[in-house]
Amino acid sequence: MWTRELESCTSVAFTIVPSTETQTVVARDGVNRVFFRKPGDCHSPGLKTCLDFDTLAVTSTFISREGVIHEADIEINAISAEWLDLDRQDATSTGFDLQNALSHEIGHLLGFAHTCYAGGEPWPIDDAGQQVPWCDSMPQEIALTTMVARIEPGDLERRTLSEDERRG
Numbered sequence: 001m002w003t004r005e006l007e008s009c010t011s012v013a014f015t016i017v018p019s020t021e022t023q024t025v026v027a028r029d030g031v032n033r034v035f036f037r038k039p040g041d042c043h044s045p046g047l048k049t050c051l052d053f054d055t056l057a058v059t060s061t062f063i064s065r066e067g068v069i070h071e072a073d074i075e076i077n078a079i080s081a082e083w084l085d086l087d088r089q090d091a092t093s094t095g096f097d098l099q100n101a102l103s104h105e106i107g108h109l110l111g112f113a114h115t116c117y118a119g120g121e122p123w124p125i126d127d128a129g130q131q132v133p134w135c136d137s138m139p140q141e142i143a144l145t146t147m148v149a150r151i152e153p154g155d156l157e158r159r160t161l162s163e164d165e166r167r168g
Contacts (some may be wrong), residue, residue, distance in 0.1 A: 012110065025071045028062040032109075034102070038079035051077045056151065057101050059108035072109040076101065086156050094153045100146075103159050107147050112165065115142050118149040128166065 024035040037051050049056060054128035055077055062071040076083065113124035116135035124132045133142060135149050142148060146158040147163055 026060045028071055029126050030071065032072055034074040034076070034105075036076045036083075038078050038101070041079075049059065049078065051075060053080045056096060057105050059105045060069075061109060061111075067117070069109065069111055074102070074105045074109065076105075082153075086154065095155055096151065096153055097159070099145040100151055100155055100158045103161075104147050106166070107161075112147050114149040115147045116149050 010101040019033075024033060024041075026033075040089045041050070057077060058075045060073050060075070061069050063069050076098075083098045083101070084093055085099065086093060086097040089097075106144070114121075114132065115124070115126070115161050116132050116138040126132050133139065138148070141162070141164070144157060145162045146160065147165060148158065151158060
């Protein structure tokens with residue numbers, strides 16, 4: 001889904017490399033990381049912030065003044081959230097689908113904003129230059145997008161981009 005070239009100036013390739021790091025700190029250090037925040041991580045030296053209890057994941061992007069994304073680190077909350085591959089689990093699970101969350105966070109890595117506004121950040125603007133709707137009163141077509149600001153346990157519907165998201 002994300003590795004297809006959409007624009008001549010954009011291409012993404014992912015390589016999975018095992019890590020033996022015992023400490024993970026979000027930093028512009030030449031390495032894109034995806035890691036799970038575990039109990040005790042909030043007290044690690046060098047960690048400036050910790051995920052809020054109800055935040056499922058966060059992508060920190062490192063962007064040049066020209067707007068070029070050079071690097072990103074994705075933190076997954078393993079402190080207060082249960083993560084599963086719901087294709088292989090009971091669909092009635094109370095856990096969150098990891099692929100759903102990673103699709104959303106990789107969207108941020110590529111520069112996508114939320115498709116609805118939940119508060120606590122600058123109000124996102126859509127591709128038509130309009131403010132996106134409040135998450136509490138969003139239309140159904142927005143609720144089904146990958147980049148919606150909220151997901152529910154057991155949700156499998158946001159693993160791929162909607163037509164609107166594919167258009168940018």
